Amino acid sequence: MFIDIDLRDRKPLYEQIALGIEDQIMRGLIQPDEALPSVRSLAMELSINPNTVQKAYGALEQKGLIYSVSGRGSFASNAEGLLPGKREDILKQLDEIITKAVKFGISMDELLERARNAGNIGNT
Amino acid sequence: MIEAKNVSKSFGKIRAVDDISLKIEDGRVFGLIGTNGAGKSTFLRLAAGVLKPDSGSVEIDGREVFEEPEVKENFFYISDDTYFFSNSTPDVMAEFYRKIYPNFSVLRFGKLMDDFSLDRKRKINTFSKGMKKQLSVILGLSAMTKYMYCDETFDGLDPVMRQGVKSLFAGEMTERGFTPVIASHNLRELEDICDTVGLLHKGGILLSEDLDSVKADIHKLHCVFRDENDIEDVKKELDILIEDKKGTLYTLTVRGMEEQIMAEINAHDPVFAEMLPLSLEEIFISETGVTGYDIKKIIC
Structure with a gap:
């Protein structure tokens, strides 16, 4: 393992x-x-x-x-019953990163573009 | 269980071990850490009954060790400078230990020698230093003792061998409640394998604790504040062990719970604050309070 x-x-x-x-x-x-x-x-x-x-x-x-x-x-x-909780955790982490990104002047468009690309990679 | 009660040992004017009391529980890995000359080897020699304590006692499962051959069958001691009979081969040494340790397994010895690709018939004095250490470990594991004292044993092994020996230890521990006692100054070596660490300094013991709880209790962080007053306030509130300032960036080593420390720091709205990983080495330096021991200061 x-x-x-x-x-x-x-x-x-x-x-x-x-x-x-x-x-x-x-x-x-x-x-x-x-x-x-x-x-x-x-x-x-x-x-x-x-x-x-x-x-x-x-x-x-x-x-x-x-x-x-x-x-x-x-x-x-x-583990299916535990998945919603895990998803919530991940979203919270994402919130923190996004807040930080905004603080450093990364635009919403850049963020969305990134999210789309990363999402595509995650799907394949 | 190995229990030391108020053990002291002096050599002439040098107090090598000074009133040490500690317990080594069965089935756990005990790491003995300390600076050069902290008393690690002397302590192991006391625990092995090679030396007689000036005062206090060392007991294994409730029985005094010194000059008790029966009690000594419980452990195998790998000293810092491995000793073998002159002109002997691994087979000769195995035969010797078989007479001393009633549970010595010749079968296991043969298998381990093959696994480590060591020649059983070759003269030991033609072995390299690392190979001698390997042979000691193999003899020790074949003796099937409950305890094994390793005095800087891992330091002489290459990374692959170290992982191999750790694996073997893991196997022994789950199979027969094997308890290794590992002395080292190489803290990185002990970090991933020890359950409990005993920290020796200048002959005395500073702490003997669960490694996880030691790690949970000390934290290191980087922070930058907007105002000098903020850092002063933070200093009043927190138990700061080490403070280092470079420009506006403070590096603090703090004792306490992670959440409380961060809450205190964040209450002052820092420009930036971040927890850093803390190695056993840094904990060691914080605990001994000997930043003065820092070798860099000696050289510079």
């Missing part, structure tokens, strides 16, 4: 892992009820502490993104 880890990031490692997995579940790269890698194999793959992976899985379970079956490991939940 590919997870981007950035040691310079202010976010703790477990949070980065949790976000990476969340992203993949939300985007459907991990299907509902699909098994996640075991704590052991993910820790070994990323060369990190298994306690960190455990902590990430704990955080994801709390958010309802994954569920664990004792003795069998962790599985992705059906």
Whole structure:
């Protein structure tokens, strides 16, 4: 499983892992009820502490993104119910960027043009 | 659990370890960090029962370590300068450790040697420094002990090997509650693997805490204010550890919660304010309060 880890990031490692997995579940790269890698194999793959992976899985379970079956490991939940919240988060981030862009004198037309282009790339 | 209670050790007039108390919990990675001469190696040697504490005690699962061979079967100690018998080969060393550690796995030793592509019959004195470190790690893992003390072990390994050894540690930890204790001054090495860090300075311990909570408690930020009075107000309100000013740009290292710090800064309507990533190295410098230790100042 590919997870981007950035040691310079202010976010703790477990949070980065949790976000990476969340992203993949939300985007459907991990299907509902699909098994996640075991704590052991993910820790070994990323060369990190298994306690960190455990902590990430704990955080994801709390958010309802994954569920664990004792003795069998962790599985992705059906994340559809969580999508509206995620969309709202993304829009909020976008608001911040747009406010900043306007402050730096980027025009509305430029912004719309950008949005259209980026949207087209995102669709393909 | 390894528990040090008020341990002190002096060599002549030098107080290498000064009244250190700390607990190393099972199944977690403990990182021992500190400047050169902070007492990391001495502490490990005390924990390994090589040295007898002048006062205080080091116990493993409730039993004193010094001169207790049975207790010593619980850990494998990789010292800074790896030692092997003269003219020996890896096989000879494995045979030696097999006699000392009852759980030593010859099978595992063979497999790891193959994985690391090391020749079991080659004379160790023809090995490079890094290969010797690899061999120590392999012998240590094959001994199947609960604890492993690594004194600057990672520093001699190349990046690929470091990742490999970390992976192996991760595997061992999930399989059998393995507990590595890693001493290093190379903080970047410890950042991604340690659960808990113990910060040594001048023989004493400054803190021993969960790495995540250490990181959550200290923040660094850039900010520019409209008015000099604003920065004065902010300074009164916040617990500022390090302050640096370049032109109008302030770089502050602050203790406290992220939200509270930003709320305080934003209340003064700054021209610009931004949180910066904080490395363990910077936390280390903030905590020791030794900006004076900054090597640049020594050279310049």
